[in-house]
Amino acid sequence: MQVTGVPGARTILFAHGFGCDQQMWRFVAPSFESQYEVVMFDFIGFGLSDRSSYDRRRYRTLSGYVADVLEIMDELNLVDVVFVGHSVSAMIGILAAVARPELFESLVLIGASPRYIDDVDYRGGFTASDIDELLSLLSANFLGWSQQMASLLVGDPSPGDAQGELAKVFCGNDPDIARQMAEATFLADNRSDLSKCKTPALVLQMTSDNIAPLEVGQYVHANLVNSEFVVMAATGHCPNLSAPVETIAEIQAYLDRRSIERAGRGVESAQTEQG
Numbered sequence: 001m002q003v004t005g006v007p008g009a010r011t012i013l014f015a016h017g018f019g020c021d022q023q024m025w026r027f028v029a030p031s032f033e034s035q036y037e038v039v040m041f042d043f044i045g046f047g048l049s050d051r052s053s054y055d056r057r058r059y060r061t062l063s064g065y066v067a068d069v070l071e072i073m074d075e076l077n078l079v080d081v082v083f084v085g086h087s088v089s090a091m092i093g094i095l096a097a098v099a100r101p102e103l104f105e106s107l108v109l110i111g112a113s114p115r116y117i118d119d120v121d122y123r124g125g126f127t128a129s130d131i132d133e134l135l136s137l138l139s140a141n142f143l144g145w146s147q148q149m150a151s152l153l154v155g156d157p158s159p160g161d162a163q164g165e166l167a168k169v170f171c172g173n174d175p176d177i178a179r180q181m182a183e184a185t186f187l188a189d190n191r192s193d194l195s196k197c198k199t200p201a202l203v204l205q206m207t208s209d210n211i212a213p214l215e216v217g218q219y220v221h222a223n224l225v226n227s228e229f230v231v232m233a234a235t236g237h238c239p240n241l242s243a244p245v246e247t248i249a250e251i252q253a254y255l256d257r258r259s260i261e262r263a264g265r266g267v268e269s270a271q272t273e274q275g
Helices: 063-076 088-099 129-138 144-154 162-171 175-186 193-196 214-223 246-275
Strands: 002-006 009-016 038-039 081-085 102-112 202-209 227-235
Touching: 002 129, 002 144, 009 088, 009 162, 038 102, 063 088, 081 088, 088 193, 129 144, 129 175, 144 162, 193 214, 202 214, 202 246, 214 227
Parallel strands: 009 038, 009 081, 081 102, 102 202, 202 227
Antiparallel strands: 002 038
């Protein structure tokens, strides 16, 4: 875990996506260190985390990762947090905010998806057989799966060597841990949890996203009662790697709007008390 930026300032907590680590934020997080306290971490089983601490029962579903986020916040005594979650961590952030809403000031959800498998009147982006094939490939040919998943995430064309970087990161994971997180991620259905989340949120949707298509972003926005929706020019599923400048700009613009709103509420409250 890394804690940088301004001690005592409002905290931005960055959570990485499936199979990745906190290095995925290296082009984005530093831009907020002059104004905020910035926290980044690796989920257990990934990055530089202690893999010996991985508990298959705890991480059978996303609830184990939600518990990790809340434990980090409690350990650091964090409140009024801006949570920035990429991919599956966007949904993890929503679930954490439902469980402990008092800890969160707002959510920034990048490529959020409550369900990846298509359903009646719902397009998740994958059929059940698509997911079965991905999971089977993961078990049979981890290298091949890593390359295919990296290609899906980044899209075509791949900006710089983002696809190669992701494939290398995926290949460095423990196949058994990756398989279990893949199941927890791609087999989940958290659509009913969206309406339970009252925390203000920014839903960032990318253009031509193979993992979370436009319809998914629209669905998330429509079912979060206090959300804003922005379609980015960035393509693919990883704008933190492929389009960090645009990602930073959208996050900063949202936080600026939130600051203005809070200042306005403070003025209204003071006027009410004086009246």
